[in-house]
Amino acid sequence: MASRTKQKEEARARRLAEERAAAERARRDRRLRMVGGVVVLAIAIVAVAIAVSSGGGGGASGLQKGATSSKTVASVSSLLNGIPQSGATLGSPNAPVTMTYYGDLECPICRDFTLNGGLSPLISHEVRAGKVKIVYRAFETATRDPSVFKTQQVAALAAGQQNRFWNYTELFYHEQGTEGTSYVTQAYLQGLARQVPGMNLTQWESARNNAALAAQVASDGQAGTTAGVQGTPTLVFTGPKGQAAIGTVATYPQLQQAVKKVS
């Protein structure tokens, strides 16, 4: 009798243990399946994020041709026409407030600020009205090769010798290529120069060899470092009431506020 009860109990214990083990296995399987599903989902999300990050960007397309370039040239001309230019300065030399724009022509964030941020309305209103002048200073950030940086910046300053620096710079930003690619070639720089209305190309080419312009690029960089510039765009406002700086893609109201602060 006693041994039969014992046998029964043992059998029950065995069955219970098996059931527990089966339940444990099922739980583990379920968990593995869930983790597997999560891995697949996470990989899909990362793939989409990488595709978004790598693709398109700011619509960087490189040198424009045909109707697209005519449209770009027309919009740049309507923004700048009638505003005095001298070298890298845009606006009346007597404007009470100066905004120094530290930028890199290959920097996508500068492109953002120049084309979609507060710069265009500031040019259309305050600069056009003679209240603010803008001085562009070269500060290397996104351009990886220092010699390319110098070449493209000198090309813009060479346009400045014909008081067309800002046309050239605006066109550069409009037709900026994909960051990290070597789109800035002689053909690209000359293509931009050809788009600038009224540019004397022979004079422009000879000005590109002007050592004084290369020296200006170097001194711009030093001035930026001295001013504590760490990124581009950095904007420094100077006026009768002192100085203010903005180190981000500023909106038009932010620029207006800074102008007000120093005037």
Add this chain to the structure above:
Amino acid sequence: MTTVSATGTARTGAMTDRRLRIAILVLALIGVGIAGYLTYVHYQGLKVLCLASGGCETVQASRYAKLDGVPVAVLGLAGYIGILGSVALRSELGRVGGFAIALIGFGFSMYLTYRELFTIKAICQWCVSSAVLMTILFVLTAVRALRDEPATA
């Protein structure tokens, strides 16, 4: 004998699970600190404190600093906060959810580090620290998601 050893294992299991959660908590908090700082700096338009000269500004000026207009610092901040939340959840959802966030963060951090090294060719130590944190968090949350639940119930 069996009962003693069973509770023994359950107890050590609970202990290491606790330790694991503390480790995830601490790392996620450091992550919130880094990503929070970068987000703050971004929206205030301040300069990033940068030890290696030149790196941070190049990375910041790059188009990879934003994902479809959203600064990656904000994405990182959201991820770290998510992992932090998952530690508070003791359920299956907390374990697997935390792992999912850490895996996405790890994957995207690897991509960004690749961009820094090979496309932008500049390194920003904040980004590298965050990538290292995400890698460790990925391993820890994977361990937490995969192993047997501690017999607490």
